[in-house]
Amino acid sequence: MVSRFRNRTEAGQILAQHLTAYTNRENLLVLALPRGGVPVAFEVATALNAPLDVCIVRKLGVPGHKELAMGAIASGGIEVLNNDVINTLAINKEIIQGVAAEELQELQRRDRTYRGDAPPINVKNKTIILIDDGIATGSTIGAAIALLKQQQPASIVVAVPVAPRSTYKELHSEVDEIVCLQTPELMSAIGVWYEDFSQTTDEEVRELLGHFRF
Known part of the structure; x- marks a missing residue:
């Protein structure tokens, strides 16, 4: 290996x-x-x-430390949060929602860029x-x-x-x-x-x- x-x-x-x-x-x-x-x-x-x-x-990066994930979102309203990071850094709900809104735009852009008019994955x-x-x-x-x-x-x-x-x-x-x-x-x-x-x-x-x- x-x-x-x-x-x-x-x-x-x-x-x-x-x-x-x-x-x-x-x-x-x-x-x-x-x-x-x-x-x-x-x-x-x-x-x-x-x-x-x-x-x-899309990863939800901690503001100022974007490589550190406080969670992630996916199509269909899926959101997974890393509570250990959120609690340790005392990140409030408003910050999470703001980052999630930005990343949702990028998620949608990538879907259009990579998949175009292709139908949803079955x-x-x-x-x-x-x-x-x-x-x-x-x-x-x-x-x-x-x-x-x-x-x-x-x-x-x-x-x-x-x-x-x-x-x-x-x-x-x-x-x-x-x-x-x-x-x-x-x-x-x-x-x-x-x-x-x-x-x-x-x-x-x-x-x-x-x-x-x-």
Whole structure:
């Protein structure tokens, strides 16, 4: 096992090797959390011969410390809050609502940008492999899981290159399976596990998704 991934492409290729049991499976759908999860998921979907789409969720960053998540939102009014962060920093309801309103605009913009006029994703009775380039607090992936569960998939598999051991254990009770390549005891940021963690652009997301749109 590598200690650091060269980039998201390599992480996706290695992750796919741990998901071969799902190759060519009927009713399988790979969903990526944009933007960084898309290059990882592209490699998995290609290897498994599965369709690829995006599950758009937005992190609610603490004002002044946007990388620190106090929660996340997803389509359909889904909101998952990180009460530990909120209580520790004494963040009031008005601040949370203000950040959520801003992130809702970005969520809607990304949906238009990445999916255009494509119909809503139908996940009912499908096996979902939900992918990101890593998990930090778990708020974003938690919002995505909550969104998907509302739509009654057959099963949900979370697959990520890296996640804190505590979050990895917590997710076991939330989904049917979790595949994670690295589970450090302490984790400061996802980017330290990549040699190249440059930002994925909207154009790259559209290009990668375009390979799966016919």
